[in-house]
Amino acid sequence: MAVFPQVENRRTEPPGARPSLIGGHIRQFMADRIGFLERQAQYGDVSGFRLGKQLAFLVNHPSHIRDLLVVSAHKFEKGRALQRAKVLLGEGLLTSEHSFHLRQRRMIQPVFHRDRIEAYSRVMVDYAEMMSGSWESGGVRDIDRDMMHLTMQVVARTLFGANVDDEADEIGEALSAVIGLFNFLLLPYSEWLSKLPIPQARRFKRASITLDRVIYRLIEERRRSNSDRDDLLSLLLAAHDEDDGTSMNDKQVRDEALTLFLAGHETTANALTWTWFLLSQHPDHSARLHDELDQVLGERAPTFADIPQLRFTEAVLAESMRLFPPAWTIGRTAIEDHEFDGFQTPKGSVVLASQWVMHRDERFWPNAGEFIPDRWTTMSVKEATQRFIYFPFGGGVRRCIGEGFAWTESVLLLATMARRWEMELVPDQAVSARPLITLRPRNGLKMRVIARQTP
Numbered sequence: 001m002a003v004f005p006q007v008e009n010r011r012t013e014p015p016g017a018r019p020s021l022i023g024g025h026i027r028q029f030m031a032d033r034i035g036f037l038e039r040q041a042q043y044g045d046v047s048g049f050r051l052g053k054q055l056a057f058l059v060n061h062p063s064h065i066r067d068l069l070v071v072s073a074h075k076f077e078k079g080r081a082l083q084r085a086k087v088l089l090g091e092g093l094l095t096s097e098h099s100f101h102l103r104q105r106r107m108i109q110p111v112f113h114r115d116r117i118e119a120y121s122r123v124m125v126d127y128a129e130m131m132s133g134s135w136e137s138g139g140v141r142d143i144d145r146d147m148m149h150l151t152m153q154v155v156a157r158t159l160f161g162a163n164v165d166d167e168a169d170e171i172g173e174a175l176s177a178v179i180g181l182f183n184f185l186l187l188p189y190s191e192w193l194s195k196l197p198i199p200q201a202r203r204f205k206r207a208s209i210t211l212d213r214v215i216y217r218l219i220e221e222r223r224r225s226n227s228d229r230d231d232l233l234s235l236l237l238a239a240h241d242e243d244d245g246t247s248m249n250d251k252q253v254r255d256e257a258l259t260l261f262l263a264g265h266e267t268t269a270n271a272l273t274w275t276w277f278l279l280s281q282h283p284d285h286s287a288r289l290h291d292e293l294d295q296v297l298g299e300r301a302p303t304f305a306d307i308p309q310l311r312f313t314e315a316v317l318a319e320s321m322r323l324f325p326p327a328w329t330i331g332r333t334a335i336e337d338h339e340f341d342g343f344q345t346p347k348g349s350v351v352l353a354s355q356w357v358m359h360r361d362e363r364f365w366p367n368a369g370e371f372i373p374d375r376w377t378t379m380s381v382k383e384a385t386q387r388f389i390y391f392p393f394g395g396g397v398r399r400c401i402g403e404g405f406a407w408t409e410s411v412l413l414l415a416t417m418a419r420r421w422e423m424e425l426v427p428d429q430a431v432s433a434r435p436l437i438t439l440r441p442r443n444g445l446k447m448r449v450i451a452r453q454t455p
Contacts, residue, residue: 024050079331
């Protein structure tokens with residue numbers, strides 16, 4: 001056996017799966033992203049792989065994740081996934097970087113003030129009541145589709161002061177098409193492929209045109225009316241740069257509006273869909289949820305003031321987002337050399353931190369694969385987030401700006417519908433997660449809705 005001489009300060013790559021001769025690990029990753037990252041995590045807290053010619057790392061320890069997202073965040077930029085998402089979202093809050101990102105975040109932050117979220121909460125409940133009232137006991141619903149429709153109505157009304165009921169299906173289909181084509185955007189050379197007249201490129205272009213038409217229409221109508229409403233669109237149109245006094249043009253407003261339109265409904269809809277699934281598989285937890293709703297609400301709909309008393313409802317959602325985090329991984333690209341646990345991550349390499357993997361790590365989550373809402377009675381969401389063993393909304397300066405909005409919406413929508421309905425999973429359907437830019441059920445989720453017999 002060959003013996004290699006010791007070389008002082010020799011740079012070594014961390015352990016990882018054996019690569020293919022062509023493309024490194026890219027085929028393995030694209031074929032089964034979640035499974036690939038789960039297998040990588042078995043090699044240690046820092047593992048390495050190659051996506052074509054690009055060196056990549058998975059960090060899977062809370063201290064490394066905190067380093068990536070907080071301590072050394074200035075050494076990293078958004079990963080390829082969100083860089084490619086710029087073809088749809090432009091320079092919105094999700095994709096922009098550095099000083100421009102901070103400037104935009106400061107301008108948008110006031111719309112998510114607690115008082116405004118409380119005002120939005122009434123709209124959330126109203127739309128949930130309307131959807132609940134349209135269901136028939138014993139009927140089969142595609143809950144994935146219903147939750148997407150519901151959260152899209154909420155975000156359109158609360159953030160843009162608009163009623164898009166007549167266009168909801170068209171918008172929903174366009175957004176689903178964009179999300180469904182996300183794998184295409186990640187392919188090598190997709191920058192050039194997207195310019196060719198191939199089916200994927202055509203579908204993406206059609207979906208983008210539809211979304212642009214709706215967003216630019218909302219902007220034009222608001223500018224023409226010259227009205228100042230208490231919503232995000234009015235804030236964006238009125239905002240001025242603190243340094244030079246300039247305002248955002250329609251393209252900048254469009255980028256931020258579309259970013260929040262997409263992020264504001266996609267993640268919450270996925271969280272609710274997986275929550276309904278988990279409750280259907282755990283009737284004991286479903287019964288406890290209904291007991292809490294009966295005790296706190298009785299015969300009335302929930303309000304913002306009820307949220308502190310809906311502790312088990314919140315625990316159910318927290319546990320659902322632990323097992324099925326809507327954002328299942330975070331990617332960063334190193335803009336300078338860095339080191340994790342003695343392993344060098346050179347400039348230009350990709351570093352991933354996966355919520356799916358960390359949230360299911362037995363070192364930090366006993367019985368990690370089980371749905372146990374009671375674990376949140378002994379540990380708060382805030383504590384778990386501060387420890388970076390739980391980060392469904394990311395962390396650091398790029399932590400989701402709408403986190404408070406999302407928690408409020410999730411609790412109120414679930415409480416509104418669950419006080420009147422329970423769900424049964426339609427048998428003989430394969431339920432699996434499809435990891436795109438968010439974590440969707442692969443083939444939708446068929447559920448039978450059953451009217452509750454409330455006391």
